[in-house]
């Protein structure tokens with residue numbers, strides 16, 4: 001008895017301390033979790049999430065010596081409730097006839113009873129459902145990310161933020177040739193890309209290169225600090241961009257020639273990126289600058305039109321053929337028409353994200369026709385300033401789109417990371433030459449007009 005009291009006292013003290021130390025949002029969730037547990041039996045009966053077992057148990061039959069009819073038992077799914085700042089995560093056991101489908105049907109009523117903005121029911125293992133209830137809309141709460149400066153545990157995993165149920169979302173960019181990022185100006189595209197660079201920069205197995213169509217020199221604009229961690233950078237000059245894209249296509253072709261010698265396999269992903277054969281992340285920001293059509297018959301306009309057409313061809317090459325050689329292209333644009341990122345490039349990028357858009361046509365240009373089937377996820381719903389930093393992303397593994405609250409990464413943090421990791425910057429073409437001295441890394445395709453690395 002005394003021992004029981006002592007255990008209870010310790011538990012009560014632990015509980016009170018935990019409650020006092022929690023922030024205001026978490027305290028509300030703790031109270032919510034208590035309410036969910038306390039009211040569950042009654043609520044489950046009202047929502048028909050219970051079953052009546054008319055058959056007496058063996059024990060009840062034995063105890064029933066006077067042969068009176070045994071009362072049927074009402075079974076209610078047992079619950080395990082945990083909380084986080086946004087709400088509760090409830091695991092419930094299924095019962096015969098009460099499973100995923102019944103819980104999903106009851107979800108709106110659970111949301112009302114538990115005072116949640118949203119409730120989602122999923123099944124992570126047989127016989128158990130997970131009910132996620134969020135009291136507050138995680139999409140509406142701005143978050144921040146402070147990069148650690150540590151090399152990532154898993155190469156090519158892109159941590160994006162929180163979904164509408166406050167669950168962390170990340171995508172595996174292994175074997176991914178391209179990503180598109182679209183959205184109205186000032187809604188968080190650059191911050192999203194900054195995070196990727198800052199999280200990955202401490203790894204020597206990753207090299208970055210950037211074309212930013214919004215600026216003329218690296219000293220201006222969003223990448224002014226991060227340029228230290230990039231082996232090449234060009235601004236809005238079409239000719240300079242053209243030369244850079246050629247250089248990258250050339251690198252891709254040289255890697256094809258060198259793969260068997262250096263890696264012993266034909267696809268870099270079979271062995272993974274390394275400091276000697278790094279994953280090359282090509283960032284093309286304000287991509288429309290490089291691809292847009294130039295109309296006019298004067299020689300200068302004609303030249304620009306030819307350069308833009310060739311840029312599109314070169315970037316298409318990188319996206320279509322770069323994956324197995326360890327080249328990942330990320331294209332960002334604030335322009336919302338089909339020519340901003342040519343559809344023949346967009347359609348080979350398996351991952352698309354879009355921040356707010358003005359019209360559904362713009363959403364379609366950014367995310368493809370499928371977004372029409374998922375009106376809730378249409379980024380036209382994200383135009384309120386509360387949604388700066390929120391993007392819709394096509395699911396990799398299932399139909400539909402996820403809405404993600406991405407965190408803000410400050411310029412100060414990205415500058416610090418670039419400074420700390422600048423010494424890791426190397427041109428992947430130099431690495432290749434150093435590994436294969438004397439081997440011609442030139443063309444393996446006679447029709448290809450791009451110059452050879454061995455020049």
Ligand SMILES: Nc1ncnc2c1ncn2[C@@H]1O[C@H](COP(=O)(O)OP(=O)(O)OP(=O)(O)O)[C@@H](O)[C@H]1O
Nearest residue numbers: 142185186187188189190191334388389406407408
């Ligand atoms: N994830 C975020 N959470 C909260 N605020 C953000 C986030 N991302 C960006 N912001 C705010 O929005 C501003 C603009 O962001 P950012 O430069 O990333 O937008 P953008 O879409 O790249 O714009 P542009 O197309 O003009 O380059 C930032 O200075 C910051 O104040």
